[in-house]
Amino acid sequence: MKFKFLLIPFVVAALGLFPARAAKLRVVTTLTDLADFTRNLGGEFVEVRSLASGVEDTHGVPMKPSFVTLLNRADLVVLIGFDCEHVFLPALLEASKNPRILPGKSGYVDCSQGVSPVDIPKSTDHSEGDVHPYGNPHYMLDPLLAKTAVGNIARALIAAAPEHAAEFVRNRQGYLAKLDAKIIGWEQELAPCKGVKFVSYHEHWPYFAARFGLQYFGTIELKPGVDPTPRHIEQLIASMKSERVPVVVREPQFPEKVPTLIARQTGAKLITLPIMPGGVPDTTTYIAEMDYIVHTFAAAAK
């Protein structure tokens, strides 16, 4: 028995392999806007990690094995929904071997619950490109719909850690009040732009356009996920000229060449807008991101 000390390394190793469950809720979000909301709501009671760093395309977050271990230990996975993450999340969830966060389980937090989608395709045939059968998933660019996502996250946090319900409710109210105040400011800033037409590379902006009274004229992509053909670019330039479209939006994930060409040939102003926090410098939070989008668009549409 005097060699008991030889067991110490094995005990230490076992503790490393099976660490004690942390007191904080482990939340993994797919995108950075959801991470920002969760941090604001959960405060000190949550440990939040986002799979995306902010610069990625919402449909193109690389599938890294290091994400598997993050998801394996997660209490909640928070996602946009409407099939936004179909390229990477289902495979990661399968590899993570964490039944708590599979679809249908309480740890699977689909923030699109309660959001009424637009652009639901009449057909999911691939002749329409990489369509989302449940509708356009980019509702986070409408701050009123983002509030629905905030509510969904709050409900999931309360269900997962009811002992902190009071704090979550208080944080939710505080954050929504802050967001409401910003929404009034954004609506005022974009009020002079009502009816302004614009095009973008990918179909990210229908909710944003509807919320602020802008006219979403079309996309540079031929179809979602399909690069533009020379004929499509030609037709887009012709119709933009005849309809006097003054703004071209390029999301930073997409190449600059074609948007620049279109802007130059139509005389439109080219702007780069992020699609989630971190997409461009100094936009680490949702509010900072929307501030940037609204200021940049308003300046371009003047």
Place this chain on the structure above:
Amino acid sequence: MKKIATALCLGLVMPLAGARETNEVQELRFQLQQMREYFDKVHAEDRALINQLIQKMEVVSAQGALPASTNFSPLAAGKTPVETAAPDRLKRLDERVDQVVEAQKKSLPGEFNPAIGLVGETIFGYRSKGSDQTGSARPGGFDIFQRSVELNAMASVDPFAKAWIVANSSADPLTGEAALGVEEAALQTTSLPGNLTLTAGRFFGEFGRLGCIHDHELPFVNRPQVLDRYIGGETRTDGAQVNWLLPTEHYVSLTLGAGDQFGGDSPNPNNPGTFRSAPKLNGWGRLSTYFDLAPSWQLEAGTSGLWNPATQDRGGVSVQADGGTLTERERRLAGLDFKLSYVPLRDNQFSSSTWGTEVLYSDNRYRFDPNGNWNPANPFSGPGDGEHLNGVGSLGFYSYVSHKWSRQWSAGFLYDWVQAAWNHSDQTSAYSPFITFAFSHWNQLRLQYTHTDHNAVSGFKPDDAVYLQWAWIIGAHSHGWTQR
């Protein structure tokens, strides 16, 4: 004395416990109160919204009729709901509700059906030498080969498992006749505890990097020769494997499996006799890990092993140039692989680079019969007439680089080199530049040139080949973890 001490202790502890209980009850009451307030507030907000809509409907009804419905599109519309009149808002609301209902109609009837997809792959090729001089299963000259028509179906079985099937029809290289075969038909658990997953049935066993993916998912046209020669193409097996994701922050995955037959082109199951003991099955394993070298740089590495202690006459009796024969008696294969990838976070759909390498060492044991008179019908007879068992150590590897510079275009270079498993003096090497154009994610063309060299021992001639591969996908197509 002990009883008195116990009573005193209990007397001290009980009030404390009671006090803690009271505190907990108060805390729970407080939380309950907070939650009630929260839900009451949400309920009141929803009720107010419903009332508001009802009032507006009444106003519109009183004014006459609702305007005729038109398709709402934010691309065409663009007016904010705050700015538009109530009839417009109601019309839009109606249309959006209709859209959601229509979407549900589309998905609900198919809910219990599997996700079904079909992959087609045609290879248009020209090879400068005939198959008698190259050892290839495909003829020389012009060759149009419908390599796969692959039907995939996958669905959850119940809350505990999913299942899938892959049926493939490909033409026989000699007769041209198409035969439908089941490449995969397997069940996999989805909720085993302890980070475990069990797969059973016919599936691609986890061995190496490119052995366990389908032909059309390869980054080049043809599977590297070392995989064809040492594994038999795809790592297909009839068996079971367990995968364990180690519960650590660093990614480490361990797989162990056992099965009859291993390798897609193996002609028969191993040991097809009247009784098969456990050592006559294949056993395999793989340990893999991953490192985030930088946000955009990834390194995956793994090591694999395959062992079948009693393969008997897998692949039949091979007649050598000197008239002697050799028969595989034990199969031993080890592999090391890595993949270094540059995947820029921002524009990875338009740009990425990969360097992948896999080295395999085959250490099979063969029964040599210099006279060629060994009787396979009596495989357990002892050595005689100079017959002996001997291990042959052979090495092979492939290495490739590929670079993607737009969503549609990518190109790369593959080099592979292999020694024959039964004779390491028999060597073959090949190099293949390739370029890929993807019309879309589901439709791509790949052009590849391959120069193959054989040394004198092999008895084959060097040759040149050009391939044009056209691959397409219809229906459901998911990006699985293995194909990442």
